[in-house]
Every structure is written in C-alpha cells, then in structure tokens.
Amino acid sequence: MKKISNSIVSRLSTFLGKTRLPYFPSKITIESGNICNLRCPLCPTGQHDKSAKKGFMPFDLYKKILDEIGSHLSLIRLYNWGEPLLNKELLPMIRYAMKYGVEVKISTNLSLKLDDADIGELLQSGLKIIYISCNGTSKETYLRYHVGGDFDVVMDNMKRLVQKKKEMSRCKTKLVWLFHVFKHNEHEREQARKMAKDIGVKIKINKMRPDMGKEIFETTQSALQRDAGWIPENRKFMVGSEKKKKKRIACDLPWTETVINWDGAVLPCCAVYSETFAFGNIQKESFAQIWNNEMYISARKEILGKENKKKTICHICKSTGYLHSF
Ligand SMILES: C[S@@+](CC[C@H](N)C(=O)[O-])C[C@H]1O[C@@H](n2cnc3c(N)ncnc32)[C@H](O)[C@@H]1O
Ligand code: SF4
Ligand code: SF4
Numbered sequence: 001m002k003k004i005s006n007s008i009v010s011r012l013s014t015f016l017g018k019t020r021l022p023y024f025p026s027k028i029t030i031e032s033g034n035i036c037n038l039r040c041p042l043c044p045t046g047q048h049d050k051s052a053k054k055g056f057m058p059f060d061l062y063k064k065i066l067d068e069i070g071s072h073l074s075l076i077r078l079y080n081w082g083e084p085l086l087n088k089e090l091l092p093m094i095r096y097a098m099k100y101g102v103e104v105k106i107s108t109n110l111s112l113k114l115d116d117a118d119i120g121e122l123l124q125s126g127l128k129i130i131y132i133s134c135n136g137t138s139k140e141t142y143l144r145y146h147v148g149g150d151f152d153v154v155m156d157n158m159k160r161l162v163q164k165k166k167e168m169s170r171c172k173t174k175l176v177w178l179f180h181v182f183k184h185n186e187h188e189r190e191q192a193r194k195m196a197k198d199i200g201v202k203i204k205i206n207k208m209r210p211d212m213g214k215e216i217f218e219t220t221q222s223a224l225q226r227d228a229g230w231i232p233e234n235r236k237f238m239v240g241s242e243k244k245k246k247k248r249i250a251c252d253l254p255w256t257e258t259v260i261n262w263d264g265a266v267l268p269c270c271a272v273y274s275e276t277f278a279f280g281n282i283q284k285e286s287f288a289q290i291w292n293n294e295m296y297i298s299a300r301k302e303i304l305g306k307e308n309k310k311k312t313i314c315h316i317c318k319s320t321g322y323l324h325s326f
Contacts, residue, residue, distance in 0.1 A: 003101075006072045014255040016255070017248075019300040020292050024072040029259040029270045030065060031080035032057055032087040038109050039147040042230060044213030044273045045156065046118070046147065051213075051274035052081065054163045057262040059089045061283065063096060065260060068287050070100030075128075079107050080259065080270050086112075094125040095243045107131035107178065110157045111149035119164045132158055132201070135182065137191045144184045155199075162164075162200040177203040181237035182230050207239045208232065213273045216317050240323070250322050254299050254314065258291070266290045268299055268314060271323050277313035 009023040033056035040046035066073075076097050084090055084106045097104045110132045114122075122130070134154050136142030142151040158177070165171050177199075179185075179192045189205055196203035208230065209215060210223035220240040224231060231238050235282035249255070251269075259267040265278035266287070279299070290296065294310050301308035302315050317323050 001072050003074055004043075004155070007074075008193045014249065014252055017304050019297045019304070024069045024287070024291065025256055025258045026073060027075045027257040028065075028069070028073055029077040029080050029257070030057065030062065030093075031082065031231070031259070031261040032078050032084045032090055032093065032106075033262050034080065034082035035086055036083040036109070036148055037086065038083070038111060038149050041082070041147065042145075042209065042211050042227065046078055047213065049213050049273065051276065052261070053263055053275065055262050056089075057098075059092060061264055062089075062093050062293055065282060065287065066096060066102075070102060073097075073100065073102045076102050076104045077106075077270075078104055080261065081191045081273060082262075083109055083112075085110075085114075091125050094127055101295075103128040105129040105131065107133055109133050109146060109149060110154045110234055111146065112157075113153065113159050114160070116160070116164070119160050120168075123161065123165055123171045124169060127173045130161070131176050131204075133177045133178045133180075134158075135178075135180045136185050137188045141185045141188060145180075145182060158201060159199055175201045177201050178192065178206055179203060180206045180208045181232050181234075182208050183232050184230075185233040186234060186237065196319075205237075207237050209239045212271070216271050216313065216323050217320060219320050249303060250318070251314070252302055254296060254303065256326055258287075268296070268312070269323075271317075272313050279312070 006023045007026055010026060013021050034045055034052055035054050036045045038046060042268060076092060076223040085190045094104050104127055106127060108130065134142065161175055181189065193203055207234055210227040215223055218310050253269045259270050260282055261267065264281045264283035265275040265279045266282060267278055270303050278294055279295040295312050298308035298310040298316035299312040302318060
C-alpha cells in the first residue's frame with residue numbers, strides 16, 4: 001500500500017511542479033562500492049579519477065537507508081561507479097532488500113573468477129536482473145574498452161550463469177548482456193545478437209556515453225570533439241546526439257529518483273561522480289532531511305525556472321543543455 005500511495009503522490013507532485021515533496025523516491029541507486037578491477041577509458045573509476053574517495057558501502061549504512069525508506073522503494077540499482085561483485089557483503093545486501101519487497105538490479109563486468117558456488121548464490125539471492133557489460137564479441141574488440149578484463153572469463157561466466165539458471169527451476173533472475181556501441185565495435189552488433197541467442201541471454205544494444213565523468217559539465221558538441229575516436233559513425237548510438245524532447249520538466253530525476261554513494265553522499269543522479277556535488281550525507285542526517293533540504297529544493301526550482309538560493313550540479317547541467325541520457 002505504501003508503495004502504491006507513494007507512487008500516486010509522486011506523480012501528482014511532479015505534475016504540479018512541487019519542490020518540497022511529501023513522498024520518497026521509488027527508485028534508488030545505492031553504490032555498493034566504487035572500486036573496480038578494470039580500467040574502462042570513458043569511466044572515471046577506470047581513469048582512477050581522484051575526485052571521489054574509494055571504498056565499499058558498509059552493511060550497517062545500507063541497512064540504515066533501507067530501514068528508513070525501504071518500504072517506499074520499488075527498485076534498487078545496487079551499483080554505480082564500481083564493480084558490485086567486489087563488495088563481499090553484496091549478497092546479504094540483496095537479501096535484505098527482499099525483506100522490503102524491493103527489486104534489485106546489478107550491472108557487472110563479470111570479469112572475475114567465480115566458482116560454481118558463487119554463481120549459484122548470486123542466482124539464489126533474488127536479484128531481478130544481472131546486466132553483464134561486455135562491449136565486444138572478440139578478445140580484440142572487448143579489450144579496447146574493458147581494459148584489464150578477460151573476455152574468455154566473461155564468456156565462461158555468462159554461460160555458467162545460464163546453465164545454472166536452467167538447473168534451478170524457480171530462479172527468476174534475468175540475465176542481460178549489455179553491449180554499448182562505440183566506433184570500434186559498431187560492426188559487431190549483429191554478431192553480438194547472434195552470440196547472445198546461442199548462449200541463451202537477452203541482449204541490449206545500448207547507446208554509448210562520452211566521458212562519463214565529464215559529460216555533465218559540457219555540451220554534446222565538446223564531447224563530440226574530445227571523444228571523436230570513440231563515437232560511432234552511426235550517431236544514433238551516442239547519448240545526447242538525438243533531438244531533445246521538449247518536456248515541461250526538463251529533468252524529473254530530483255522528483256523520482258536518488259543516488260546514495262558508498263560513503264553516504266546523496267546525489268541527484270548517477271551521472272555525477274564527485275562527492276563535491278553531494279546534496280547531503282546519510283551518515284550525518286536522515287534521508288527525509290536531505291530529500292527536502294535547501295540543495296534539493298534549489299535544484300528542483302532551477303529546473304522549473306524558479307528563483308532559488310543554492311547553486312547545485314543541476315544548475316551546471318542545465319547551463320550545458322541538460323544531460324538527456326535517461
Ligand atoms: C560505471 S558501470 C559500474 C558497473 C560495472 N562495473 C559495469 O561495468 O557493469 C555502470 C554502467 O555503466 C555502463 N557503461 C560503462 N561505460 C559506458 C559508456 N561509455 N557508455 C554507456 N554506458 C557505459 C556499464 O555497462 C554499466 O552498466
Ligand atoms: S565501467 Fe564498470 S567495469 Fe568499467 S571501469 Fe567503470 S566501473 Fe569498472
Ligand atoms: S538536471 Fe542533470 S544533474 Fe540534475 S538530476 Fe537531472 S541529469 Fe542529473
């Protein structure tokens with residue numbers, strides 16, 4: 001009931017352009033950690049960007065978040081700027097979300113040694129979706145983006161996940177191969193579809209984002225220049241290059257979703273990497289206090305074109321033309 005009434009009040013408040021919100025977001029990104037075994041060139045974590053401290057979310061902090069807002073949530077994305085499978089408490093975290101009836105998704109590079117027990121536990125945990133990031137159909141193209149990864153390990157893990165799922169009659173976890181289209185792999189799209197079908201996983205052919213740590217601070221035009229070497233010939237596969245839709249609220253994320261990083265920093269969306277732009281920290285305040293604080297209200301007012309008091313990352317994002325990646 002809480003989830004349904006939350007969703008109705010949320011739609012109404014967004015429609016009316018309220019800036020102090022009498023509900024909690026129904027979707028949340030909780031960063032299980034921002035440490036990674038790979039060095040993908042367009043990811044700030046892969047670049048070893050130092051503007052965010054590194055670590056894993058402690059289970060106690062995760063529990064504190066869920067105990068406050070878990071009963072309002074419908075979805076948790078348990079990943080952000082790191083590799084979720086490196087957090088040793090990931091499975092208890094997923095199971096804890098089940099207590100609140102929340103769907104949990106992870107996205108993983110899957111380039112880790114997983115034994116059969118690991119695979120079984122992951123599938124038994126109750127996860128709704130496991131996205132597998134793999135932007136290549138051969139070792140060569142895979143390694144162009146997933147620097148430090150192992151294509152054979154990814155393929156082997158993917159096949160073993162499929163096999164184990166078949167053996168478990170009640171497992172509802174969806175396995176989805178994410179294939180982001182870049183200049184170096186755009187010719188492999190059909191091959192990737194075929195391989196996914198043979199392996200037995202769904203595939204999503206996704207748009208690529210230019211440098212994910214910088215894109216919010218710049219126009220699409222400057223990203224196009226800097227990252228020309230990565231941008232596919234077919235520009236429809238790049239985020240931001242399509243015609244922007246005219247919406248009454250240009251970005252509704254500060255009304256509908258939130259992000260909490262591993263160290264408790266609360267951010268308006270998952271495109272913001274550095275904690276410098278945090279709207280608050282869950283270690284110091286409750287989520288209720290942060291969700292309607294001066295920063296959040298100023299961000300919402302700025303998006304609505306109303307006067308406001310504090311400069312936020314949403315002000316910067318608006319000035320560069322909004323990040324339409326969602
Ligand atoms: C930063 S990663 C963290 C999760 C995990 N390490 C992974 O790579 O799946 C979050 C998401 O960003 C996606 N991603 C990485 N580089 C991207 C790019 N240049 N454009 C679009 N999505 C990208 C990944 O596929 C993943 O789904
Ligand atoms: S995209 Fe994912 S796998 Fe690649 S460096 Fe970033 S966090 Fe790691
Ligand atoms: S306005 Fe930009 S920074 Fe703010 S939530 Fe939307 S996409 Fe994120």
